[in-house]
Amino acid sequence: MSFGGRKFRVVKDSFDGGGQGKVYHAEDEITGLPAIYKVLDRPDDKNANGKARLRYMVDNQIGASLPQVCPPLVPREKRGELGYLTLRAPGVALDQDRPRRFPERLETAWILACHWSRLEAQGLAHGDVAPSNFTITPEGDVWVIDTDGFAAQDPFVPQPTMVGQHPFLAPEIRTARNQKKPIAATINSDRFAWTVLLSCVLLNRHPTDGLKVATPAKFDKVMMSGKWPERRRRPKKGETPITALGNDLPLLFDKAFNATPAGRPSANDWRLALGRALQNMVQHKCGHVFVAGKRNTCPWCGQSYQPLLSAKAQDQLTIRLRALSKPEATEFTFKRGERLILGRSNIPGASAFVSSEHLALAIIGNDLHLENLGRNGTLIAVKGRGEQLLSRLVTALPGKALDGAVLTLADTKVALGISAR
Known part of the structure; x- marks a missing residue:
């Protein structure tokens, strides 16, 4: 064909x-x-x-x-x-993924929120958020698929005819369906569905698991209550307690499950909160990893803990990019909790093949994360090694291993310099 x-x-x-x-x-x-x-x-x-x-x-x-x-x-x-x-997206569907430990699940949730925020910035709702519509590779790269149920804020675009999958539907969608009234997915209903997905990823279960929701009517009642169902259940032995999420994330879940669509947190709210959670992960001597909260006790064993990050942890980096054909470099400084986005407008010598958002850098925990965002790809050549395709790369702070590397963003080559502040 x-x-x-x-x-x-x-x-x-x-x-x-x-x-x-x-x-x-x-x-x-x-x-x-x-x-x-x-x-x-x-x-x-x-x-x-x-x-x-x-x-x-x-x-x-x-x-x-x-x-x-x-x-x-x-x-x-x-x-x-x-x-x-x-x-064809690489990897397997999220609901077919291998078991992952909490730190990996937290990072997966953050990556999902980054993808979601990019969709929302374009005025788009996915329209069919569910684990089967996302793929994940063994390395943790996440792809968004099956987007033909999208909803656009553009009034000239016809509305979708599907509203999503039952376990992830927003209360207003459930109400309309139960009353047999027409309704379409929106940015606000999508925010609810994404929230349910994030809850599933972080806690490795649907929010209603373990509750008495044997019938569709009972399931709808719990999901339409305006409260995060996780507040109603006690985790079984071996399950992740919601206290492992720290302070901010449970509050966002509470707000997102509010029955008022306009009150739901945005994709960017989730992206920032999950980024902060990644910065605040600690590991207790019992072996469990969790997000630090107001209580200095492990959510599993109840014993006190000390944060992994010391006061001297790297909080700021300066990135220098220099086109190979030019002597001068362009500097970018970013702090912990920020995400530096490099693209066609700020990469020196960038061609039209470089995406407007091509490369993302972030300080997460004790590591520097680089993530390709460009449609035409990114190659990286580190000293002593050949070129490798960059999807997502993690290196220990302050990132000296990457100082002097050459990045090929689409067809544009730049030298990378990194210094700590």
Whole structure:
């Protein structure tokens, strides 16, 4: 089959594509690039509104501006069949991931919030937030998939016909469905769904697990109560208690589960709070890791603890970027709790192939984190090593191992310098 002049072949029979259609593994006949071909088979998705929504995602190049999000890239309509081609995200679905310890789950939640904040900044709601619509690699890289149920703040874009999956629906969506009234996903309803997902990731369970919600009506009642259901349960032995989340995150969950849609925290609120939580992780001598709270006791064993980070922990770094063809460098200073975003407008000598947001740097705990955001990728060449594709890199502070490295952002090469302040 042809897409935009390129030929792809289906390499695997269809598999579950959710409620909107069939999904096929495909690959570029020349390059072997893995892809996904999805056929939309619901009447509401194949009518004029469905076609307009699909065209919006393609024409606005959502994929180019939101790396690690896999939206429709090329539509295809032939013999009454409407479908689209998208990238095949690496990894497995979140609900099929290997068991991860609390520090990994906290970092996964932060990465999810970063992706979410980028969607929200574009005026987009995912519309179908659930673990099955995110993939994660063994290294912890997270991808957003199945975005064709999106909702846009643009009034000229038709509303989605689906509102998400039952365990993650916002109270206003549940009310409308129970009353058989039409309703569409919004930024506010998406905020509720993302909150439920973050709760699942952080605590490794759905907020209603262990509660008496055997019927849909009882489930809805708990999820519509305006209170975070985790407040009603006691964790079983071996489960993560909510006190392991520190002070800020439980308060955000309380606010997010408020039945008033406008009162829910934004994606950026969650991104910042989760970033602070990563900074405040401590490990008790009993072996458990948790976010430091007001009480200086371990949530598991109840004994007192000492923070891992000392008063001398690295709190500020200066990054220098120099185009290889020029002698002068551009400096960027950022502090703990901040996320430095580098892109086309501030990277010296950047070409048009460099994304507007291409590379993110953050101080987390005792490490410096670098994350590629660019659609055209980033390569890094550290002294004594060859070039490696950079997805997400973690190095001990103050980052001396990366001082002098060469970054290739899309097609733009820059020398990297790092100094502590």
